[in-house]
Structure formats: structure tokens, C-alpha cells
Amino acid sequence: MSGSREATGLNHDGGQAPNGGARKAEGGSREATGLNHDGGQAPNGGARKAPGGLLAKAGPAAGAEEAPKVRRRRALLGSATDITAILLVIVALFAILDFDAFFTTANFTNVLISASLLIVMGVGATFVLITGGVDLSVGSVLVFSGVAAGEVMKAMGGQGWGAALVGIAVSMAAGAAWGVVNGLVVTKLRVPPLIATLGSFGAAQGLAQVITNGNDLKDIPYELVDNLGVGRVAGVPWLVVVALAVALVGGLVLGVTRYGRRTYAIGSNAEAARRAGISVDRHLISVYTMAGLLAGLAGIMSYAQFGSTTLSGHATDNLAVIAAVVIGGTSLFGGVGTMFGTLVGTMIPAVLANGLVIVGLNSFWRDFAVGVVLVAAVYLDQLRRRARTAR
Amino acid sequence: MTALLEARGVTKRFGAVEALRGASFAVGEGEVVALMGDNGAGKSTLIKTICGVYAPDAGEIRFAGSSIAGLSPSAVHGLGIETVYQDLALAPDLDTAANLFLGRELLAAGLLGRFGVLAKKRMAARAVQVLTDLKVAIKDPTAPVATLSGGQQQSVAVARAVTWADRLVIMDEPTAALGVPQTRAVLDLIRRVRDSGRSVVLISHSLPDVMAVSDRIEVLRLGRRVARLVTRETDEAQIVGAMTGAWTQEDAE
Incomplete structure (x- = not known):
């Protein structure tokens, strides 16, 4: 002064x-x-x-x-700077170890396909974490949405573009509905997000099992499998196109719009946002709804990709998504984070899983490495906070 | 002096506790009035009642001639009254411009604005303009406000209030957490706000600050106004006397 x-x-x-x-x-x-x-x-x-x-x-x-x-x-990559460097190092290491098998367009496409579901859910989780919340329900909501879409498509005769498009809409609507529930429980009932979404994590998984009697649905319109599931547009798989489009739109909303700005403001100081006239509850409900809607989109993507509702295949998605978002520099305490960081944070486990197999190492090393990177990322966040608040 | 804001006989009860017992208060156009009183005298309650946080149980509050008692906080904001609370209410992760425009973000022109795209450059330019007008030197306006010093954060909060308050800025203990040079800067800031034609209400425990910057002093004790003083004509002993009850001005109520 x-x-x-x-x-x-x-x-x-x-x-x-x-x-x-x-x-x-x-x-x-x-x-x-x-x-x-x-x-x-x-x-x-x-x-x-x-x-x-x-x-x-x-x-x-x-x-x-x-x-x-x-x-x-900060001007360049914000809180994702360090982790971007780590991803580049990992890519460089694998490229050195086995350039011909690893450093190809086809292989990078494979990596992106394996990451596409997590990217879509990670976009929603980035918003949620920036508000200072958390969403543990995504994997279950993914499964539930796929099941809901599957049942509706089955009732429509199981095949044809009509059923396929309705299935997409139903899946996203089912996910959004769980998101609304999460948002209402967090804001109106004042249940902490950790518990509120842990509850819907269990409830959505349970309902999906009840509806299907525990047996995976397997009939899905060929239109969905052939296009969204395994199809490509200009050589790029639809799954990757959708995931990157969602990330791009999410990044723009977060980075340049009033909606994004208020997401940061709420996570940074909810009371200040409230006093500034921002309708905090409404904003939080919309954020959880979006996270649910994206989990629903991931649900139909997963169904189309695997041709099955994969009832038991997504139990740890929530942790994988949160790990990816946090590795990407988004703070667990809210107020800080970027969509680019989330992309990088999602790619690190995907590249590790892919590269480790290619160089002939046990791919379980991925879990070990991701664990280390996760803790390191949160440690870096703590360092940043300490340096900042002390200034 | 024409009264811009005038509260008369304001009563506010919280259960069995009577925080305000017929409190009165007045601020004229373009003057700095210090609201003083011991802890529990009712300063904060009175301010929150004026700002619409509480509705008064009895009494009247008039602003620029019309009654504002019982209006909502946002309606009070709409009249050009802003409050800088003691905790500043800044978003520490956002930069100075984002905090100035918190909740009142400017949108880009045309179609982009329709999509909710922010006019970041316009807001940054306005922020620099506001800070320049108030002679506030922020080292890096694009840095998160958490990285600024306490005095600079205080300045950002004041600048935000001034940006949106056309008529009246209320400041709750703006110097309580500050060192001497920072305090001096905030006091200068208060003078510049007054010189821009706005009125200022300063709630403070610091007698030196109040003596340095205020035009008048009103003292509350036990929920009532016990003294109205002109700063130039009083001294610290008289103010302390009014605050502690050793001396009461007869016609203060």
C-alpha cells in the first residue's frame, strides 16, 4: 500500500x-x-x-x-504446469524405450480411447471440485444411466436410429437426474458432498442391479455400436471426438464465461459470492447436475463401446476421476483448477498403462505410479497454498 | 447539513437480548461519520439493520428522503449503498478485477455475451481505472488477491464498494488488521472517497484513526446514541467518556 x-x-x-x-x-x-x-x-x-x-x-x-x-x-498453464512437464517426461521416456511401438498415431489413438470415459466424467468433476465439492457417484451413475437407456431401447424394439437417439437422451437425462439429487441434498439438506454423493454412489449402483436383476444388458442398437462405440470420423474414433469436444466446451465454459467465473468464486469463498448477490445454491445444483449429465453421457458411451452395461466394471471410476482432476492441479479445497490440467491428469494413467505394456513391464505398476503422482500433486497444491497465504 | 441517511428510534431484539433500544444515527452528504461504541454497544447490529440484513422491530430508517427500513440487502445495494465487512468478503483465488466485479460481471458484446462470455479486458481496464482514481497501487492486478498484502486486500474491498456505491460506503473496522503505513493508506482512501462526493460511515475502535479522518462522531452505548460530536471540536477524553458512560450528551437521542 x-x-x-x-x-x-x-x-x-x-x-x-x-x-x-x-x-x-x-x-x-x-x-x-x-x-x-x-x-x-x-x-x-x-x-x-x-x-x-x-x-x-x-x-x-x-x-x-x-x-x-x-x-x-501462472500465465502459461496455471496450476497444471508441473504436471504437464511430468506427462511430457513420461511420454519421452516411453518414446526412448520403444519409439516404433509407442510413438505412433495409432497408439496415441488407443490411449485416447482408453481415457475417453474418464475425460468426460473428469470435465464434470473439475467443476465440482473447483466449487470445493466432490462427486463420488459418477461410476455408479454411469452404470445406472446405461441400464436406464438399455431398458428403454429394449422396450423400443432394440434396434434402429430412433432407439439409438432416444437411448442417448435417456442416458444423459438419467445421469442429470442423479446430479439434481446430489445438488439438492448438498445445498438444501446441507449434507456434505462427500457423504451425499457416497450415498448416491451406493443407491445408483443398487438400483441398476435391481432393474437388471444383476445381469448385464447386452442388446444395443448396432447404430450405436458401429458409430459411437467403434466408429470413426476422419480416422478419429467417435469416443475420442466426443470426449475432446466435451473437454473443449467445458474448458471454454470454465475459462471465459460468467458461469465459470462464479464456479471459481464459490469455491474460493462461498460467503463472499453469496454477499455479492450470486445465487450459490442454484449454481451448485447446476454444477452437480452437469456432472451427473456427463456421467450419463459416459454411460451411453461405455454401453456402445463394450456392448454391455458393465454393471461391475466402474466401481473405482470415481476415485480414478478425482485422482485425474487433482493430479491436473485442481485443488481439493476449491477455487483453483483448469480443464487442461484435467486432460493432462487423465492422460498420465492412460499413457502409463499403455506404455508399460509396450515396454514389457507389468501394467500394475501404473496403479503404483498414479498413487505416487497423486500424492505429489496434492503436496504441490499445499506448497502453493502455503506460499500464497503467507505472502 | 442535509441528512443522506437518517435512522431514528431503531429497536432490534434477538430473543431476550435488546441489541438496539431506540438507536438513532445520521450521515450527511459527503461527510465521513465515525460510529463508535464499546463492544456490544450495537454498532454492528445498527449497520446490518441499515443494510437490510436485519429488519428493525421499530423505528424508521430514511435514505435520501424515503424509508428503507426492512428492504432486502440487494434492494439496499441498488440504492447505492455498499458495505465493506470486517472479513472483506473477497474470493482469495480470484484476481483484483474479478473481485471488483464479483456478482456483477460484465459480459462481452453481441452473441458471445449471449453465451455468458466475460468481457475480461473491459473489466480489467475498469479495475485499473478505479484503482488509479483511488490512487491504490496494486503490484499485480492479475494476481490472486490472496497474494496481496493485508492493506492491499483492504484496498481491493474498499475499491469494490466504491465502484458500486454511488452514495454511501459503510466500512466495518477497516484498519483493525493493518500496520501503521497500511492504515494511513486506508485513511487516505477514505478521504478520497469522501472527496468524490460519497458519504462514508466508519465503524472503528481506533481513536487516532477516527480523529484523523472523520468529520463527525456519533457514539452508541447500550443500543442508544449517547453523543453527536464534531471531530474538530472534541477530544479523545470526551469520546471515551461517552463510550464508557462517564459522560452523556443531553440531546443526543
Whole structure:
């Protein structure tokens, strides 16, 4: 505020920044900034600081050098910078180990196909996580939506474009309906998202089993299988086209629209958003609805791809999706994240699974590696938050 | 002095607790009025009643001649009254412009705007303009406000209020968390807001701040106004006396 340079004090001892009326020690005529390495979170919005000047152990250079670097990186890829580098390293490693088998268009297409369902669900999950929520129900909603569509298509005679298009619509509507339920339970009943969506995770899976008596539906219109399932447009599989289109639209909505801006605002400080006149509950319901709708879309994609409702095949999708979104730099605490990061975060497990097989390693190493990357990603997020709130 | 805002005989009860017992308060056009009082005197309740957060049980509140008692917070905003709360209500992950336009985002012209696309450049330019007018130096307006210092965050919150308040800005303890140079900057900011023709209500415990920046002082005690003072004609002892009950102005109510 003085308009001049800030002196930065590093406070290694930590502890919570003092609340309320506490005043900072003076750093001469300039501002003294406490950099609190060990401390808890600064209180919401308030940014009150530790008396840095008194405990300063390092010179002012530390903060001053860090700032422009951070700023440049944020301009490029935001919170997904580090993880993009990791993906490139992984791709480069596999390319070095077996260039001819790994580094081909056909193989990259395979990787994208294997990731397409997770990408579609990840787009919805990115919005949900940025609001500070979580959606554990996606895998079950995927299965339920496929079953709902399957039953309707069966009732329509099982074949033909009519049944296929109605099936797509029913699947998305069924997913959206679960999303509405999630949103209402979270906002109106004030049940924490973790529990609300864990409940619908179980309920949707259970209902799908009840409807099918536990037997997978297998009759699906050839129109769906031949096009959405295994068909290609200009050499690119429909599954990949749909997934990337969803990611592109989702990224634009998140990045350049008022809807996206308010999604960040709510995750960043819901009370501030409310006071600014944003209808927080309505926005949250719409976000969960979109996540459900996309899980429903993934449901019909999965049915078309595998020709089966795969009742027991999606039990861990929710964790895979959340891992991908978080690896991509979206914060579990809300307010931070990018769609590009989610794409990268989805590609890392997919590339690992594919590449490990190609170079002849056991593909179970993927699960191990993804676990490590996930923890590393959240650790990086914590570092960013700490550096930020301490400034 | 013409009163821009005038509250008279405002009563507000919360169960058995009577937070306001016929409180009165007035702000003129283009003046800075400090609202003072000990903890529990009813300052925050009075402000929240004026802003529409609470509806008064009795009494009248008039703004620019018409009654605003019982209006909703958004209706009060619509009249050109903004409040800077103690917790600032900023979104820490968003940048300065995004916070200034929080809930009032500008949309792009034409078809893109129809799709809800933001006019980011226009908002950024407006933000820089507002900050320049208020002589607020934000090191990097595109950085998340969480990375700004406490004083700068305070300035962003004040700038947001000023952007949308044509008539009256209410500030709740704007300097409580700030160091001396930052406090001085916020006080300068308050003067510039007044010089732009707006009125300011300053809730503060800090006597030096109040003496430095206010034109008048009104003191609440136990839910009632006990003193109306002109800052130039009073001193700290008299104010403290009014706050603690050692001295009561006869005609203050």
C-alpha cells in the first residue's frame, strides 16, 4: 500500500497468524511481510500476518525473486504446469524405450480411447471440485444411466436410429437426474458432498442391479455400436471426438464465461459470492447436475463401446476421476483448477498403462505410479497454498 | 447539513437480548461519520439493520428522503449503498478485477455475451481505472488477491464498494488488521472517497484513526446514541467518556 517495495521476513517458527486486532511489527517505513513456513492457514479472506519483521531470518530477496517466476508460470498453464512437464517426461521416456511401438498415431489413438470415459466424467468433476465439492457417484451413475437407456431401447424394439437417439437422451437425462439429487441434498439438506454423493454412489449402483436383476444388458442398437462405440470420423474414433469436444466446451465454459467465473468464486469463498448477490445454491445444483449429465453421457458411451452395461466394471471410476482432476492441479479445497490440467491428469494413467505394456513391464505398476503422482500433486497444491497465504 | 441517511428510534431484539433500544444515527452528504461504541454497544447490529440484513422491530430508517427500513440487502445495494465487512468478503483465488466485479460481471458484446462470455479486458481496464482514481497501487492486478498484502486486500474491498456505491460506503473496522503505513493508506482512501462526493460511515475502535479522518462522531452505548460530536471540536477524553458512560450528551437521542 505504501506503493514502495515490501520487506519480506521469513518466519520459520510457524504457528497461526494472529487474529483480529494484532498488528504487525514495522519494517521501517516499508511494509513488513511475514512468510510463515510452518503455520496454519490464514483466516479466510482476511490475510492477517505474523509479525514477520521481528522474526526475520532471511533477507528480502527471497520473496522478491520468487514473485515474477510464479507469475510467468501462472500465465502459461496455471496450476497444471508441473504436471504437464511430468506427462511430457513420461511420454519421452516411453518414446526412448520403444519409439516404433509407442510413438505412433495409432497408439496415441488407443490411449485416447482408453481415457475417453474418464475425460468426460473428469470435465464434470473439475467443476465440482473447483466449487470445493466432490462427486463420488459418477461410476455408479454411469452404470445406472446405461441400464436406464438399455431398458428403454429394449422396450423400443432394440434396434434402429430412433432407439439409438432416444437411448442417448435417456442416458444423459438419467445421469442429470442423479446430479439434481446430489445438488439438492448438498445445498438444501446441507449434507456434505462427500457423504451425499457416497450415498448416491451406493443407491445408483443398487438400483441398476435391481432393474437388471444383476445381469448385464447386452442388446444395443448396432447404430450405436458401429458409430459411437467403434466408429470413426476422419480416422478419429467417435469416443475420442466426443470426449475432446466435451473437454473443449467445458474448458471454454470454465475459462471465459460468467458461469465459470462464479464456479471459481464459490469455491474460493462461498460467503463472499453469496454477499455479492450470486445465487450459490442454484449454481451448485447446476454444477452437480452437469456432472451427473456427463456421467450419463459416459454411460451411453461405455454401453456402445463394450456392448454391455458393465454393471461391475466402474466401481473405482470415481476415485480414478478425482485422482485425474487433482493430479491436473485442481485443488481439493476449491477455487483453483483448469480443464487442461484435467486432460493432462487423465492422460498420465492412460499413457502409463499403455506404455508399460509396450515396454514389457507389468501394467500394475501404473496403479503404483498414479498413487505416487497423486500424492505429489496434492503436496504441490499445499506448497502453493502455503506460499500464497503467507505472502 | 442535509441528512443522506437518517435512522431514528431503531429497536432490534434477538430473543431476550435488546441489541438496539431506540438507536438513532445520521450521515450527511459527503461527510465521513465515525460510529463508535464499546463492544456490544450495537454498532454492528445498527449497520446490518441499515443494510437490510436485519429488519428493525421499530423505528424508521430514511435514505435520501424515503424509508428503507426492512428492504432486502440487494434492494439496499441498488440504492447505492455498499458495505465493506470486517472479513472483506473477497474470493482469495480470484484476481483484483474479478473481485471488483464479483456478482456483477460484465459480459462481452453481441452473441458471445449471449453465451455468458466475460468481457475480461473491459473489466480489467475498469479495475485499473478505479484503482488509479483511488490512487491504490496494486503490484499485480492479475494476481490472486490472496497474494496481496493485508492493506492491499483492504484496498481491493474498499475499491469494490466504491465502484458500486454511488452514495454511501459503510466500512466495518477497516484498519483493525493493518500496520501503521497500511492504515494511513486506508485513511487516505477514505478521504478520497469522501472527496468524490460519497458519504462514508466508519465503524472503528481506533481513536487516532477516527480523529484523523472523520468529520463527525456519533457514539452508541447500550443500543442508544449517547453523543453527536464534531471531530474538530472534541477530544479523545470526551469520546471515551461517552463510550464508557462517564459522560452523556443531553440531546443526543
